[in-house]
Amino acid sequence: MKKQVLWALLLVTAAFTSCSKNELKPEVVTTGKDKLKTNVAQPTYHYADLILQPRQPGENFDTYKATWSGAEVKMTGSPIWYQAGYPTLINGIPGLNASYGVYSNGNMISSYVAAGQDFFILSIGTIVLPDFQAFQKDVDSYMKARDNYEKLGGQTQVPLASDYIKDSYTSGMGGYISVTGKLIRVTTGSHWALASVDYPTPTPVAPAPPKFVGAVPDPNDNTIVYDVYGVNGNITVTKIFKNGTEQGMSGGFSSGSYSFIGGNIYHVSITVYRANGTSFIFNGNLDIS
Incomplete structure (x- = not known):
């Protein structure tokens, strides 16, 4: 009988000890603040x-x-x-x-x-x-x-x-x-x-492509025309065509401008420079249809 009582006391003590350890052990809860953070280098530019x-x-x-x-x-x-x-x-x-x-x-x-x-x-x-x-x-x-x-x-x-x-x-x-x-x-x-020199430079947007606004005939040679292109009212490109074949860029132009009239009509005012150094002025409407 004494042995049985002793065994019962030992079992109760063991159970109590096990329970006490579990109750005293703190529960670890990981929050966002507790998570390890990767060091992110701050930019040096300013x-x-x-x-x-x-x-x-x-x-x-x-x-x-x-x-x-x-x-x-x-x-x-x-x-x-x-x-x-x-x-x-x-x-x-x-x-x-x-x-x-x-x-x-x-x-x-x-x-x-x-x-x-x-x-x-x-x-x-x-x-x-x-x-x-x-x-x-x-x-x-x-x-x-x-x-x-x-x-x-x-x-x-x-x-x-x-x-x-x-x-x-x-x-x-x-x-x-x-x-x-x-x-x-x-x-x-x-x-x-x-x-600072290392301050990032943003990438520029692609410029709008020049718009075809008409073909200007050469008053001295009816086999030559000058295709003119522009952006925002300003002529930016002039190409030479002889008998329908592109010859490349013209010598240049000055005070080139255009404006939309309506439909397929543009008014173009331009000084065209020929490859031989001579020039002529065109001021009139061009139909691109």
Whole structure:
């Protein structure tokens, strides 16, 4: 009897011990916050808005100011961009044809145009010739790479400015630093900004193909006609046809324009330049039916 009681006590103790372990063991619940997250590298590229400044008495141009690497930089003039390729304003559109300056006599800035965009080197202190020469050499290399890319019809990988132009060119002479940047369009502020060289350049949209607006006859040779094409009212292409066979492009044209009259009729005003250097003016309606 004592053995039976003892066995019963042992069984109850074992059951209680097992139950206690299960009750005390915490339940692990994995939530979204507890899951391991993959570190995503933050982009290193950045831009600084160019702020439009009030015009001073006698000024007939715009001046913008931005702070770049702690130094105040000014941009003047009316820069341009490839509007046909970028009909919608987005960040990163290349800008060019601006002038640049600094507000401190101890600093200097120089700009260079390559692949349809302004690049600059800013020296905080006094610019040293080796740094500018290195910057210029790298910009030249980038421009040559882009030219080669265009010649190959875009069949290779598009060259990036950041693969050629460094963020800074500092040789350590004189205790100064030299940094680089470029001009872009942005959606904020004045829509102009200074950006790091590695700031992504958006892909331009394909331009609208020229529209055929008629065949202009040569008044001196009835076997020759000039097919003219245009976009948005401007003549952009003129092809020569002799006896119905294309001869290639004409020498050029000036002040070429067209307007839609109705049906298949376009009014064309154009100066056609022949291959021999002579020219003639056509101003009239053309029927493309």
